[in-house]
Amino acid sequence: MLSEQILFFVAAAGALAGAVGVVALRNPFFSVLALVGHLLALAVLFLLLRAEFVAAAQVVVYAGAVMVLYVFVVTYVGGSEEPLGPSLGAIRAVGPLFAVALLAEIAIATVATGLKAVGSRGSEVAAGFGSPQAIGALLMEKFLIAFEAASFLLLLAAVAAVVLAGRRRGLEEAGGERVLQLGRRPETGPQATDRSAGEQGGYGGRAIDKPASAARGGQST
């Protein structure tokens, strides 16, 4: 039991240091590395909580795959050294204040809670608790819909990432760039008013069309 406590405090210190490093380091690349350390320390804590499968998934999926994605994007975008803190003075002061208030609130809610189980060492668990077998049985029997929804969500995210970050190679020569430009910076204002003016002229200034075209021009500008 004593060794468990020592391990908890070592891992907790590592997790806290990693979290502070993520927030306080200026270079985003070092922030990512601090988050990797934080995740590894958290995996140790998960093991202490008898969650073996989740700890393994944390190391393999999170600290492995997701963080590699982050490193790629940081090196691609270029880890720019930004000045710490927002430019607006008010937000700079209010942000940490809000965080401290949140911490006080959560601490009061957890420590002073009436729930007796929070203070205990936890109930006795079976031998296979947290093993891949137990998790798999739960996923397949009790949480099948959540499992399927998660897989569908992953598919959606993959498609969305391709759409968002795709280079659109085939369209660039064929005027795809122009479409993008139109989508980004709509320059339809003067054109639309020109068109409505032309319509006005074309219809010979009929009284019925005038307010409609004026309204259309006003909407698009």
Place this chain on the structure above:
Amino acid sequence: MTWFVVLSAFIFCIGAAGVLTRRNPLVILLCLELMLNAGNLALLAFARGHGDGAGQVFALVVMVIAACEVVIGLGLIVAMYRHKLPIDADEMSELRG
């Protein structure tokens, strides 16, 4: 078990402070990861407390959600970079690129 919950509260608040004060969207995403992981830690602590495996399944689903969020967020950042927009959350105050 109280210690686990208190630790998760600390990590969550550090992440919240980061989201509120940092300007780089990449670092904001990292801080969101911190907050999600704090939630995971609390879920696992309560699963241990109850001796019920459902909390661990919840934690796994949270990890899936976090992966999706990372993919979308990083895709947005790459798109911003490709459109020569500044990688700065304060400059991105409108949805129109």
